[in-house]
Amino acid sequence: MIKKSTIPVLDNCSINNDSSSLLFVDHLADYIAMHHNMVFPHKHNFYHFVLFTKGSGNHLIDFEKHEIEAYQIYFMAPGQVHTWNFNGDEEGFVVNFDPEYFQSFLLRTDYLNRFSFLSGQNDQIVFTIPESNRKDAVKIFEAFYQTSKNPTVSDLIRVSLLQLLLWIESWHGTKTEKTSNPYNYTIFHNYQRLVEKNFKEIRLPKAYAEQLFITPNHLNAICKSYIGSAAGEIIRERVLLEAKRLLVNKNLNINEIAIELNFNDNSYFTKFFKKATGLTPDEFRKNNS
Known part of the structure; x- marks a missing residue:
């Protein structure tokens, strides 16, 4: 096995400066302002997804280039290579959570495998929210963001994240028609x-x-x-x-x-x-x- 240092791997605690947290949720503009220098190829050891409500520029996931558009959403699984070239006008939401986040909460440890957009498959991870679902998307993401700021309701936060993922699956479905x-x-x-x-x-x-x-x-x-x-x-x-x-x-x-x-x-x-x-x-x- 290779021992030399490879592409930098970012972990959740290095992103949010909290070694005990397995979840991070933020408004996208604040997140980018905080991590504006993170424009080099890197990996995450956590799940990462972003909803753009506005913005321009592009980003690369595993060497596939994606132009930003309003209400685009992208998902990344741990280990994928990522970099971005944003123009500074981005708004929306960002969510990071560790693979272990649901480990002690769900009886089925493979539950996340049901979501095709968390698979890391390039044809599943970037898509645009239909116009009919956009108002609901903003409301649901904002409600989740507000809930995530109250650490005393940790189980409610987990349920809210699952509800968010299930809502996305309900309209996105899957191209594989499972x-x-x-x-x-x-x-x-x-x-x-x-x-x-x-x-x-x-x-x-x-x-x-x-x-x-x-x-x-x-x-x-x-x-x-x-x-x-x-x-x-x-x-x-x-x-x-x-x-x-x-x-x-x-x-x-x-x-x-x-x-x-x-x-x-x-x-x-x-x-x-x-x-x-x-x-x-x-x-x-x-x-x-």
Whole structure:
């Protein structure tokens, strides 16, 4: 495993200067003013989401650029790489909470997995609130912000956050239409989780299919029904994303990154990366310096 320092990882207590707090809620303008210098690639070890009620500029999540627009909302899972280029006119709300925030509160420790927008999947994490829901969004976020300022009602704050997430899910839904076939969706979701945990060591869909007790053909069919690509593409995309994250860290040379990602040699890694992006690892690094 790589021992050198990597992309800075921010934790919740460093954001809100409270080592005991697992939740932070603020008006976006105040948050940006407080952290105006945080405009470098960084990761969070907490869930982070923002509602823009106004603003301009852009931000990058895992190297995908998103232009800000009014009533855009974005969600980030722990470990994603983020930076921003705001123009200073942003208003809205920001919410940060640790993965452990609901640990002693919910019987189902995997409850947050039901929310597609907390999955870290790029096609699920940035969207615009429909016009018919915008007034409600501001009221609900502001009510949650006010509730969060009273630490004596900690359980009520947790319930309020869950209500907020459930409200978002009620109108956003999911592009994967998980309710149409709960069995297939569960397999698809479990496959994504297995890939996230094992992508450095396990590169063959067949090995994952065995763990899911289905055939490789069945796994491919399920993946194609949800994302239009075969199961192997999910593995390749996850390896590629990790390569990009590591390349941002200039303390690591290309050979170290290839070893970290279990490529046999530097040249094989370079061929893989260029085939996927059209750039060599060095060219990608220069373009993202």
